Amino acid sequence: MLLLAIETSCDETGIALIQADGGLRAPKFKVLQNAVSSQIPLHRPFGGVVPNLAKREHLKALPLLYAQVMGEGANAARLWKKIDAITVTVGPGLEPALWTGIEFAKQLAQTQKKPLIAANHLEGHLYSFLLPAAAPKSSASRAPKIIFPAVALIVSGGHTILLRMESFSKWKRLGETRDDAAGEAFDKVARLLELPYPGGPEIEKLARTGNPAAIAFPRPMMREKNWDFSFSGLKTAVLYYCREHPRADKADVAASFQAAAIEVLVRKTIRAAETCGARSVILCGGVAANKALRSRLKRDAAAHDAALFVPEFKYNLDNAAMIGVAGWFAHMRKKHYPLVADGGMEI
Numbered sequence: 001m002l003l004l005a006i007e008t009s010c011d012e013t014g015i016a017l018i019q020a021d022g023g024l025r026a027p028k029f030k031v032l033q034n035a036v037s038s039q040i041p042l043h044r045p046f047g048g049v050v051p052n053l054a055k056r057e058h059l060k061a062l063p064l065l066y067a068q069v070m071g072e073g074a075n076a077a078r079l080w081k082k083i084d085a086i087t088v089t090v091g092p093g094l095e096p097a098l099w100t101g102i103e104f105a106k107q108l109a110q111t112q113k114k115p116l117i118a119a120n121h122l123e124g125h126l127y128s129f130l131l132p133a134a135a136p137k138s139s140a141s142r143a144p145k146i147i148f149p150a151v152a153l154i155v156s157g158g159h160t161i162l163l164r165m166e167s168f169s170k171w172k173r174l175g176e177t178r179d180d181a182a183g184e185a186f187d188k189v190a191r192l193l194e195l196p197y198p199g200g201p202e203i204e205k206l207a208r209t210g211n212p213a214a215i216a217f218p219r220p221m222m223r224e225k226n227w228d229f230s231f232s233g234l235k236t237a238v239l240y241y242c243r244e245h246p247r248a249d250k251a252d253v254a255a256s257f258q259a260a261a262i263e264v265l266v267r268k269t270i271r272a273a274e275t276c277g278a279r280s281v282i283l284c285g286g287v288a289a290n291k292a293l294r295s296r297l298k299r300d301a302a303a304h305d306a307a308l309f310v311p312e313f314k315y316n317l318d319n320a321a322m323i324g325v326a327g328w329f330a331h332m333r334k335k336h337y338p339l340v341a342d343g344g345m346e347i
């Protein structure tokens with residue numbers, strides 16, 4: 001199945017061409033095209049994403065990315081003959097931004113007479129580890145062999161969720177954040193340290209030169225017997241520390257904050273894996289780009305005989321390739337989400 005995928009949920013516009021085969025038990029994917037246009041420099045002066053600016057930029061970027069992916073004239077016509085369906089993110093995300101993608105996809109579906117599949121952005125992150133690293137020509141596009149049950153940690157700018165997965169199509173939410181998402185905490189602490197948006201990569205860079213044991217920040221909810229998280233207290237602890245120690249070494253603050261956030265994420269995920277008898281752990285979402293988090297979770301999962309699955313770096317942040325995968329799974333699972341923007345859509 002060849003899918004044209006569209007992503008506009010936040011501050012990246014994405015259009016991708018994905019080929020999917022193999023069925024639900026042994027899915028295989030090939031990324032034929034994956035065009036992404038980031039709006040980060042535009043939002044940076046505001047310290048976060050401005051929804052109406054995002055909408056305007058998606059409207060500008062969509063036709064450009066479309067031309068880049070599909071080519072023009074006869075080339076595009078030839079590709080359209082092979083495309084089986086279009087898929088688009090309907091949520092969660094910023095609704096004005098989501099609508100730009102949905103309307104664009106609806107118009108294409110109408111003019112090209114192709115079915116349109118609604119995709120869940122969080123499912124895109126969840127499945128993104130299945131996307132192959134290599135270029136399409138050289139790649140056999142063999143997906144990694146995952147053994148279920150698995151525990152999945154979705155950590156992004158808007159979400160921190162733990163799932164127990166029985167298969168690619170069956171899962172249960174174990175827990176989630178009760179306040180800020182992990183990525184949001186990275187972004188807010190970065191702002192405190194006067195680092196640019198988005199803060200996650202900036203904190204990670206600065207933390208490399210700091211001492212993670214310099215400051216004993218709290219590890220909220222780490223020992224509580226549930227699968228929920230809380231990051232707002234940790235952010236506040238950093239705020240108070242910086243107020244009381246205006247001359248504190250920023251690298252030490254960044255490293256100590258990152259160590260606290262990672263320890264909570266890893267410990268709770270590993271405890272969930274233990275409890276569920278998980279053979280695999282999946283780490284995904286923007287914060288999964290954090291190398292310290294990846295390596296610590298890999299080490300601790302291995303100590304519990306569980307394999308860690310993480311997406312390639314280029315598929316950690318928002319992109320349409322992962323939406324192609326999510327759309328294909330939705331189609332295969334007969335999950336027909338409404339073609340309406342749903343900012344608070346759940347997984």
Ligand code: KG4
Pocket residue numbers: 010155156157158159182183184186187198199200201204285286287288289290291316317318
């Ligand atoms: O998944 P994503 O691109 O967008 C959402 O769906 O939210 O995630 C963006 C989030 C931001 O909060 C960003 O600061 C964080 O992921 N992030 C990181 C890193 N790279 C991105 N957090 C920690 N370390 C990183 N290297």
Ligand code: ZN
Pocket residue numbers: 121125156285286317318
């Ligand atoms: Zn995302």
